[in-house]
Amino acid sequence: MAVSSQPAADLAPLPRADGSATFSHHGFVVTAAVNGPVEAPRRDENAFEALVDVIVRPAAGVGGTAERQLESILQSTLRQLIPIRDFPRTMIQITLQIVEIPENAYENAKILQAQLNLPVIPALLHAAILGLLTASIPLKTIVTACTVAITEDGASAGRVTLEPTAIEARRAKSLHVVGFTGDGGLLLSESTGSFSLEELAQVLELGEKACSRDHKDGTDVLMEDDEVSSSSIKYFIRSVMQSKAAKDLHWK
Amino acid sequence: MLFSYSSLLQGRNPSLKSIPRTQNPTRLTHRAGAMSSGPIYVLPGDEIDASLIPSHPKKPLRLGPGLRHAPPNDIIPTVAGQFVVERQKNAIRVETTSGRYIPRVGELVIGTVHHSGAESYFVTLSDFTSSALLPHLSFESATRKTRPMLANGALVYARVSLAHKHMDPELECVSPSTGKSDGLGPLTDGMLFPISLGMSRRLMLSKSAQDGKVVVLDELASAGLQFETATGRNGRFWVDSENIKTISLVGRAVTETDEKGLNVDQQKKLVRSLIKELS
Numbered sequence: 187m188a189v190s191s192q193p194a195a196d197l198a199p200l201p202r203a204d205g206s207a208t209f210s211h212h213g214f215v216v217t218a219a220v221n222g223p224v225e226a227p228r229r230d231e232n233a234f235e236a237l238v239d240v241i242v243r244p245a246a247g248v249g250g251t252a253e254r255q256l257e258s259i260l261q262s263t264l265r266q267l268i269p270i271r272d273f274p275r276t277m278i279q280i281t282l283q284i285v286e287i288p289e290n291a292y293e294n295a296k297i298l299q300a301q302l303n304l305p306v307i308p309a310l311l312h313a314a315i316l317g318l319l320t321a322s323i324p325l326k327t328i329v330t331a332c333t334v335a336i337t338e339d340g341a342s343a344g345r346v347t348l349e350p351t352a353i354e355a356r357r358a359k360s361l362h363v364v365g366f367t368g369d370g371g372l373l374l375s376e377s378t379g380s381f382s383l384e385e386l387a388q389v390l391e392l393g394e395k396a397c398s399r400d401h402k403d404g405t406d407v408l409m410e411d412d413e414v415s416s417s418s419i420k421y422f423i424r425s426v427m428q429s430k431a432a433k434d435l436h437w438k
Numbered sequence: 439m440l441f442s443y444s445s446l447l448q449g450r451n452p453s454l455k456s457i458p459r460t461q462n463p464t465r466l467t468h469r470a471g472a473m474s475s476g477p478i479y480v481l482p483g484d485e486i487d488a489s490l491i492p493s494h495p496k497k498p499l500r501l502g503p504g505l506r507h508a509p510p511n512d513i514i515p516t517v518a519g520q521f522v523v524e525r526q527k528n529a530i531r532v533e534t535t536s537g538r539y540i541p542r543v544g545e546l547v548i549g550t551v552h553h554s555g556a557e558s559y560f561v562t563l564s565d566f567t568s569s570a571l572l573p574h575l576s577f578e579s580a581t582r583k584t585r586p587m588l589a590n591g592a593l594v595y596a597r598v599s600l601a602h603k604h605m606d607p608e609l610e611c612v613s614p615s616t617g618k619s620d621g622l623g624p625l626t627d628g629m630l631f632p633i634s635l636g637m638s639r640r641l642m643l644s645k646s647a648q649d650g651k652v653v654v655l656d657e658l659a660s661a662g663l664q665f666e667t668a669t670g671r672n673g674r675f676w677v678d679s680e681n682i683k684t685i686s687l688v689g690r691a692v693t694e695t696d697e698k699g700l701n702v703d704q705q706k707k708l709v710r711s712l713i714k715e716l717s
Binding site: 198204205221222223224225267269272273274276319320321322323324325326327328367368369382423424427428429430432433434435436437438 | 477480482483484505506514516517518519520533534535536537538540565566567568603604636640650651652699701706
């Protein structure tokens with residue numbers, strides 16, 4: 187189960203959507219389709235703000251309460267990024283289809299309904315951001331997120347791990363997802379499990395370092411954390427958007 | 439038409455150069471174009487290097503699409519694209535080619551008549567957006583009795599006369615100052631092709647072959663085909679000809695050039711193969 191730790195993306199794979207992107211990282215593959223600003227349904231129309239509509243579809247089966255919870259987390263994050271007051275009476279619809287989840291050879295991969303899957307949030311969020319960028323929808327800033335786990339058992343008890351594997355996430359004492367904006371502000375923080383305030387501070391510190399990195403090799407920032415292998419998402423988003431813009435504007 | 443500016447900063451802002459910057463060693467903020475000299479690409483929220491913002495002694499600084507002025511003196515990109523500076527016009531903008539059309543005043547668009555109201559037509563500029571209004575009387579020499587009767591589904595070439603986020607856009611097919619149509623009005627017959635916003639902008643450049651590197655239409659015309667085209671800024675391309683084969687050939691040539699991002703030589707090659715197919 188070699189899960190690639192390098193992010194990959196395919197921009198505008200869907201011809202009919204205003205913007206779309208397929209994003210894969212740490213074994214998760216998510217396709218986002220973004221449409222907007224379009225006319226909002228009459229009953230949801232807001233006279234002063236755009237409606238941000240996030241739909242999460244699971245890899246298999248129909249969505250349940252877990253997907254509704256993911257939707258509400260992503261909705262509240264994304265509506266902070268989009269200048270919603272610039273598009274009154276409209277709707278910006280973001281459909282996120284989970285295509286793949288990491289294969290897990292050791293843990294019992296029982297699909298439990300109505301269980302929140304925190305590690306999928308960064309993949310969903312990054313796919314949504316790339317979709318919004320391809321749809322040329324104005325954003326105040328971009329946000330990058332990462333998963334952090336605090337391990338429980340063994341010698342490394344209480345150790346904070348960035349981007350845990352499926353097994354590590356399963357066995358962790360607590361799991362956290364943190365998202366930071368381009369200028370380093372905390373925008374998203376979701377946690378499960380039990381943890382102390384000091385541990386949360388550690389998680390936030392590691393998360394900020396990982397999310398705010400904007401260089402290909404993070405050696406200068408993460409030297410002390412032997413987590414150099416994880417690549418910078420912000421740099422990745424910048425480079426894919428740059429190559430798309432260069433390709434689209436080849437005639438200039 | 440090149441593009442229209444979404445906002446205008448009144449007066450040159452001399453304090454732009456002295457935006458206070460926090461230099462936090464752990465936080466690596468990306469400063470657009472701090473070192474590169476080639477094309478500059480930005481992401482939303484990036485900081486634009488002050489040396490890139492033009493200063494002109496008289497003209498006010500103009501912000502084009504994709505930029506936001508955050509008072510007091512920050513200029514922040516809102517879309518991902520190429521940062522373009524026009525020193526002569528004292529203007530800056532971020533160029534993108536994809537996305538949904540958002541109307542701006544003065545742009546030429548091709549709309550589809552959805553239905554007719556009491557005093558105006560309801561015209562669709564892009565799918566799933568609220569209709570634009572085209573008053574019955576804003577055609578050349580139109581009066582209550584003599585006005586063009588447009589059926590549902592008819593195409594019109596019009597100019598955006600009003601665009602405001604709180605109101606439905608309004609269109610006109612007549613110049614308000616001269617009363618002439620200037621080529622605007624109903625588009626009869628022909629066929630409509632959807633193209634990307636970037637392609638429609640390229641086609642609408644005054645020197646599209648030179649500045650936009652689009653030569654398909656010139657090549658098709660020099661191959662002896664006779665056709666008429668109209669391009670709307672909303673990503674619509676209309677072709678009409680006596681010969682139906684010519685219509686579909688021209689439309690295919692333009693959509694293929696758009697989708698595959700063909701360069702000048704590839705466009706010429708495409709035209710040659712299409713012409714061969716026709717004969």
